[in-house]
Amino acid sequence: MKQSDRDRSVRLLWEPPAEPTRGPKAVLSQSRVVEAAIKVADAEGVDALTMRRVAETLGFTTMSLYRHVPGKSELLDLMVDAVWGETESTPPGPWREGLEFFARQIWAMHRAHPWMLHLTTSRRMPGPHAMTRQDAAYAVVSELGLRSEEIVAVVTSVAQFVDGVGKTMADRVQAERETGVSEADWWAGRDALWEHFTPDRLPMMTHIWNSGGFERPLDEFEFGLARVLDGLAVFIESEERPAVRRETCL
Structure with a gap:
């Protein structure tokens, strides 16, 4: 992984974007993507987890997810830390x-x-x-x-x-x-x-x-x-x- 990619993961985890406080509930956000991804992994296993599969569960296009999570590797990092947050x-x-x-x-x-x-x-x-x-x-x-x-x-x-x-x-x-x-x-x-x-x-x-x-x-x-x-x-x-x-x- 390139240094820029590692830095990107650090920023996503430690400097998360502010969640939208206005607009319809259907608006996409990083936390919604992570929550949906966890549900997919819980139900189907991590091998079934793809950006496309997560997008399908949310009713958005795959490309729309990349505006909030750059890729699957970063998504997994966010998922793991979100689960730790349940403890x-x-x-x-x-x-x-x-x-x-x-x-x-x-x-x-x-x-x-x-x-x-x-x-x-x-x-x-x-x-x-x-x-x-x-x-x-x-x-x-x-x-x-x-x-x-x-x-x-x-x-x-x-x-x-x-x-x-x-x-x-x-x-x-x-x-x-x-x-x-x-x-x-x-x-x-x-x-x-x-x-x-x-x-x-x-x-x-x-x-x-x-x-x-x-x-x-x-x-x-x-x-x-x-x-x-x-x-x-x-x-x-x-x-x-x-x-x-x-x-x-x-």
Whole structure:
């Protein structure tokens, strides 16, 4: 992406145009384009998202959208930040409760908009809503005597766990949309596979299968989040980790 294109995304996200206060409700705006695009992605998946498809849902021509959003890449950046805007900032308080709140906000966002997890995020331009939520999560662990890089690592560990569980959930949603077959029904139809669950070949999996372990799965989000926070507690409360004087925020 050219520098001019990156700057354009920054301006769209951080310096949005004023919304029209007069005129008919049908008038087009950046926020209306983003809202319509999110609805398309929610209903049909992000692969179905095109400028033409969004224009169709709004009843405008495709070219009219480009006056408000330059292209699909910028539209996706705006969509992601708009979805982050549906979450709440982590409130001040004990670090564990704060990080749990942060995790649950991300989980709720992913469940409402699983298409987000099918986007490449490593070089997507962050917007003000996403950055504000991240800043609040950093703040909740800022009183623990951690080095700055440790603050980042702690919050990132929680966010990446949620993203990992969410990606599995998003893949299931996409598969069910594309095939019309639920996850449970798909696995129930794998009779040829279950025939190979024998004690001599797969002793532990056969034991778990026979004892009903696969039929009573623990909630992957709840179980995993608790274990992640337990592990962070061991690190944070370790007596071997030297305390660091907290720098005053300017």
